[in-house]
Amino acid sequence: MPKATRYRNRIELLQGTLDLLILQTLQWGAQHGYGISQAISTNSGEVLRVDTGSLYPALHRLERQAWVSSEWKVSENNQRVKVYRLTAEGKKHLASERSRWEQLSEAIARALNPRAEEGEA
Amino acid sequence: MRHGGWRRRDEELEEELRGHLRMAVRERVERGETPEEAEAAALREFGNVGLVKEVTREMWGWVWLRQFGQDLRYGLRMMRRGPGFAAVAVLTLALGIGANTAIFSVVNAVLLRPLPYRDPARLVTVLHDGWKPVAPANFLDWREQSSSFESIAAAQLWSLTLTGRERPEQLEVLQTSAEMFRVLGVDAALGRTFVAGEDQPGREHVVVLSHGFWQRRFGGGTDAVGRQVMLDGEPYTVVGVMPPDFQFAPFWATHAEAWVPLNLSRRVSDRRGQSLRVFARLKPGVTLGQAQAEMEKINRQLAEQHPRENEGLTVSVDPLHEKVVGKSRPALLIILGAVGFVLLIACANVANLSMSKSALRRRELAVRIALGAGRWRVVRQLLTESLVLSLAGGAAGLLLASWSNTALASLGPDTLPRVRTASLDASVLLFTLGLSVFVGLLFGLAPALHSTKTDLIESLKSRAQGASRGRRHERVRQLLVVVEVAVSLVLLVGGGLMMRSFLRLTSIDPGFDPRGVTTATVPLSGPRYATDEQRAAFFQRLTTQLGSLPGVKSVSAINHLPLGGDVWTLGFTVEGRPAPPDAERPAAVYRVVRPDYFRTMGGALLQGRDFTERDDATSPGVIVVNEALARRQWPGEEPLGKRITVNGEGSKSREVIGVVKDVKQGEWASEPQPEMYLPHLQAASPRSMTLVVRTSVDSSEIGSALRREVWAIDSDLPVSRVASMEEVVAESVGQQRFNTLLIGLFAGVALILAAVGVYGVMSHAVAQRTHEIGVRLALGARGRDVLGMIIRQGLALTLTGLAVGLAVALALVRVMNSLLYKVSATDPLIYGGVAAALTLSALLACYIPARRATKVDPMVALRHD
Numbered sequence: 011m012p013k014a015t016r017y018r019n020r021i022e023l024l025q026g027t028l029d030l031l032i033l034q035t036l037q038w039g040a041q042h043g044y045g046i047s048q049a050i051s052t053n054s055g056e057v058l059r060v061d062t063g064s065l066y067p068a069l070h071r072l073e074r075q076a077w078v079s080s081e082w083k084v085s086e087n088n089q090r091v092k093v094y095r096l097t098a099e100g101k102k103h104l105a106s107e108r109s110r111w112e113q114l115s116e117a118i119a120r121a122l123n124p125r126a127e128e129g130e131a
Numbered sequence: 132m133r134h135g136g137w138r139r140r141d142e143e144l145e146e147e148l149r150g151h152l153r154m155a156v157r158e159r160v161e162r163g164e165t166p167e168e169a170e171a172a173a174l175r176e177f178g179n180v181g182l183v184k185e186v187t188r189e190m191w192g193w194v195w196l197r198q199f200g201q202d203l204r205y206g207l208r209m210m211r212r213g214p215g216f217a218a219v220a221v222l223t224l225a226l227g228i229g230a231n232t233a234i235f236s237v238v239n240a241v242l243l244r245p246l247p248y249r250d251p252a253r254l255v256t257v258l259h260d261g262w263k264p265v266a267p268a269n270f271l272d273w274r275e276q277s278s279s280f281e282s283i284a285a286a287q288l289w290s291l292t293l294t295g296r297e298r299p300e301q302l303e304v305l306q307t308s309a310e311m312f313r314v315l316g317v318d319a320a321l322g323r324t325f326v327a328g329e330d331q332p333g334r335e336h337v338v339v340l341s342h343g344f345w346q347r348r349f350g351g352g353t354d355a356v357g358r359q360v361m362l363d364g365e366p367y368t369v370v371g372v373m374p375p376d377f378q379f380a381p382f383w384a385t386h387a388e389a390w391v392p393l394n395l396s397r398r399v400s401d402r403r404g405q406s407l408r409v410f411a412r413l414k415p416g417v418t419l420g421q422a423q424a425e426m427e428k429i430n431r432q433l434a435e436q437h438p439r440e441n442e443g444l445t446v447s448v449d450p451l452h453e454k455v456v457g458k459s460r461p462a463l464l465i466i467l468g469a470v471g472f473v474l475l476i477a478c479a480n481v482a483n484l485s486m487s488k489s490a491l492r493r494r495e496l497a498v499r500i501a502l503g504a505g506r507w508r509v510v511r512q513l514l515t516e517s518l519v520l521s522l523a524g525g526a527a528g529l530l531l532a533s534w535s536n537t538a539l540a541s542l543g544p545d546t547l548p549r550v551r552t553a554s555l556d557a558s559v560l561l562f563t564l565g566l567s568v569f570v571g572l573l574f575g576l577a578p579a580l581h582s583t584k585t586d587l588i589e590s591l592k593s594r595a596q597g598a599s600r601g602r603r604h605e606r607v608r609q610l611l612v613v614v615e616v617a618v619s620l621v622l623l624v625g626g627g628l629m630m631r632s633f634l635r636l637t638s639i640d641p642g643f644d645p646r647g648v649t650t651a652t653v654p655l656s657g658p659r660y661a662t663d664e665q666r667a668a669f670f671q672r673l674t675t676q677l678g679s680l681p682g683v684k685s686v687s688a689i690n691h692l693p694l695g696g697d698v699w700t701l702g703f704t705v706e707g708r709p710a711p712p713d714a715e716r717p718a719a720v721y722r723v724v725r726p727d728y729f730r731t732m733g734g735a736l737l738q739g740r741d742f743t744e745r746d747d748a749t750s751p752g753v754i755v756v757n758e759a760l761a762r763r764q765w766p767g768e769e770p771l772g773k774r775i776t777v778n779g780e781g782s783k784s785r786e787v788i789g790v791v792k793d794v795k796q797g798e799w800a801s802e803p804q805p806e807m808y809l810p811h812l813q814a815a816s817p818r819s820m821t822l823v824v825r826t827s828v829d830s831s832e833i834g835s836a837l838r839r840e841v842w843a844i845d846s847d848l849p850v851s852r853v854a855s856m857e858e859v860v861a862e863s864v865g866q867q868r869f870n871t872l873l874i875g876l877f878a879g880v881a882l883i884l885a886a887v888g889v890y891g892v893m894s895h896a897v898a899q900r901t902h903e904i905g906v907r908l909a910l911g912a913r914g915r916d917v918l919g920m921i922i923r924q925g926l927a928l929t930l931t932g933l934a935v936g937l938a939v940a941l942a943l944v945r946v947m948n949s950l951l952y953k954v955s956a957t958d959p960l961i962y963g964g965v966a967a968a969l970t971l972s973a974l975l976a977c978y979i980p981a982r983r984a985t986k987v988d989p990m991v992a993l994r995h996d
Contacts, residue, residue, distance in 0.1 A: 042150070042151075042154075043147060043150075043151050044150070044151040044154040044155060045154075047151075048158075061176075061177075061178055062148070062151065062177050062178055062183050063178050063179070063182065063183045063186060066144075066147070066148065066183055066186075066187045067183075067186045067187045067189070067190050070187050070190040070191065071190040074190060074191070074192070082143075087157075089150060089153065090146060090150065091147075091150050092143070092146075092147045092150070
């Protein structure tokens with residue numbers, strides 16, 4: 011029982027952020043689930059590790075919301091893999107989420123350092 | 132389509148996740164780990180595959196439906212694995228739910244179904260004292276002066292003979308104002324209803340038929356409109372036919388099959404003849420209270436204007452629905468309550484059963500929760516299993532109810548309006564569905580919550596139950612059994628009281644001997660029987676003819692049959708005494724009988740003699756009175772030889788020549804009133820008399836013989852209501868029999884269910900305590916001691932239940948007082964008897980598990996978990 015709540019909490023807290031990361035990753039090209047999780051981990055300097063219990067639900071949700079699309083491809087090792095790709099809608103959503111995130115983090119940074127603000131000319 | 136789609140998605144998801152795992156392993160291997168290390172590490176990192184799958188699947192939506200399907204399949208599988216439990220549970224529930232459905236169908240038909248008129252909630256009756264009929268002049272004044280009603284109309288009952296091509300038939304027809312159908316708001320299905328003014332002289336020979344009548348006499352032919360029927364020898368033109376479910380009046384004249392206009396032109400100023408019943412429709416926006424106030428005002432004004440006729444009359448405006456169902460409501464609600472109790476006991480039994488079931492599955496449930504299923508998910512699944520059981524029980528119950536439906540509808544007494552139309556219609560089906568769901572939740576919720584609220588570690592241990600939890604479990608089951616015993620006590624007390632009351636009721640001496648007596652009513656109408664002499668001659672000839680039939684011991688006739696017929700009263704004066712004031716004038720039930728009546732009926736002539744053929748118009752006036760009259764008028768004196776003058780006979784004085792034992796008159800349960808019998812040939816000859824024939828042959832033969840003889844004299848006469856006197860008597864207690872049968876049945880079912888419940892709990896207790904029993908036996912206890920211990924435990928439970936039940940019964944049973952006859956609601960004999968019966972059954976139920984306990988092998992028990 012404790013494990014289930016952990017998963018749920020994770021998804022709720024980071025849901026928006028996780029979506030952002032996934033969409034951003036896909037901007038650089040179609041990718042399968044494992045690749046996406048590796049990419050996020052690598053690009054964040056090993057700080058962010060997305061576990062499968064959050065990743066796959068997120069991917070399927072994004073697909074349902076039509077921000078990504080998926081298809082089955084055959085990999086180099088002759089194995090079937092499900093590959094996700096960003097849609098046009100997804101691109102637009104990514105852009106708006108990015109700007110929102112940047113606004114948010116700027117606002118938080120300012121709130122955490124009010125004196126620095128005053129100090130500025 | 133959805134199902135196939137899901138499976139495909141499931142497989143794809145499986146493949147996707149497997150692919151992820153594969154790639155993770157490969158990368159690790161590339162980094163230098165051994166395949167085994169890589170797999171283990173990758174799997175650990177991946178996490179709970181099943182859980183990931185499930186959370187992912189939730190993103191697909193429609194989760195609840197999928198989960199419900201899963202639960203359903205699982206529930207059915209569980210049922211198949213434990214068919215014994217399922218069978219018992221479904222059977223118990225079927226009994227409980229089925230009984231409730233059956234009773235509800237009656238309640239629905241009698242109390243709940245709206246009357247077959249437009250907007251029936253706006254219909255009211257306007258009567259004196261709430262029930263007495265109204266005189267025409269008053270009605271016409273009310274119609275003119277009142278403003279609370281959209282429309283108002285009056286009706287009068289007309290019993291007549293229908294003659295024609297087929298056999299003559301006795302018919303009940305309602306004479307109504309032309310606006311009556313407007314008041315009711317119902318149109319004819321064929322043709323039309325009355326138009327305004329058709330109740331005026333010259334236009335009133337039209338008739339509207341009921342659907343049933345139209346089918347019977349016209350074969351349902353559409354050419355019926357325009358044809359003629361002969362009512363009481365006069366031609367009436369059919370102008371319309373009503374729809375099939377239409378019935379009017381819904382009370383008082385419930386067998387009316389045709390409607391003719393009411394011509395009041397000759398009674399416009401008649402303020403005395405109270406024969407009309409008034410129906411009205413409230414104007415929109417007018418409340419019952421406002422209408423009542425207005426009618427009271429009008430009534431007061433009329434009383435001032437016409438003090439002689441209207442003084443002392445009150446008026447009451449009542450909802451029509453209330454008039455129809457008001458009297459039946461208490462009894463039916465009590466019966467509904469009783470059957471609800473039965474369901475309660477059934478649920479308690481099934482709850483007990485499912486608790487022991489879920490106790491066995493505790494480990495399985497704990498594992499599921501430990502693996503990540505939410506607690507609510509498991510509870511939902513357990514509830515689904517309960518629902519499967521309860522819906523199955525509901526379906527079986529519905530089947531039971533449909534079988535008993537015909538029996539119930541035909542057993543229902545005539546005093547229950549519309550009981551014959553009780554059926555399993557849409558509202559009843561909905562009720563059953565709702566009840567099944569409710570029941571499933573009721574007995575499923577507690578065990579479901581209880582068995583998932585576990586300390587996981589405890590449950591996963593090898594011991595099936597921790598000691599403390601076992602005790603808590605046991606407490607709940609004991610509580611359930613105590614409740615069961617208590618509720619069945621209440622029901623059994625109710626049943627016992629009803630049965631005692633019914634026995635008291637039917638063991639009353641009716642004052643005559645109904646065995647071997649057949650009755651039949653012959654109404655005379657038409658020009659051939661216009662005079663007293665013609666009518667008297669007919670009945671004289673008929674009774675003589677019948678007397679000569681083989682097997683007939685004696686024949687007579689009376690104007691109104693005791694218990695089966697009307698009760699008319701007439702005032703009289705005792706000669707030799709000063710005339711008492713009007714209000715205190717004595718009155719007696721008025722009977723006109725042919726000679727030999729008392730012998731035929733088996734009544735007792737206590738003093739004097741019966742009438743003979745010689746007591747006719749030429750001989751001195753005579754009269755026979757009953758004990759009640761003699762006691763009241765001549766207490767302590769000799770009644771024979773005293774003289775009486777009966778109202779309406781001018782100064783004709785009659786000598787009392789006989790005193791008879793009191794006889795039941797109208798209702799079985801009421802005390803006999805003073806009654807006087809006049810000889811047929813000395814009184815105004817009634818238009819209709821009921822023949823009574825005492826025979827030594829089977830009554831079915833005598834019925835056809837009766838008809839033959841009547842038609843031999845006049846083939847246009849109907850012979851109605853041929854019934855044995857025993858049937859008449861039985862019918863008069865029909866309502867009480869109905870109530871008693873039902874409540875008695877439920878009490879019996881409750882007793883059986885409660886005994887089964889006790890047995891179940893005691894069995895479980897023995898199983899629980901096997902270890903302890905083994906220890907006791909090993910330490911030297913005898914089988915007898917163990918038996919005693921178990922039985923004592925069972926007895927303790929039963930006695931607790933009895934105590935609780937007693938308290939509840941004493942509180943509730945006074946509600947039944949209206950149904951009981953001369954039996955006090957706290958009759959100690961009944962309570963004592965019921966308590967003894969319950970204790971005995973409980974003891975019996977304990978005995979089997981107790982014996983099982985003594986057979987325990989200590990060595991096996993000590994090793995028992």
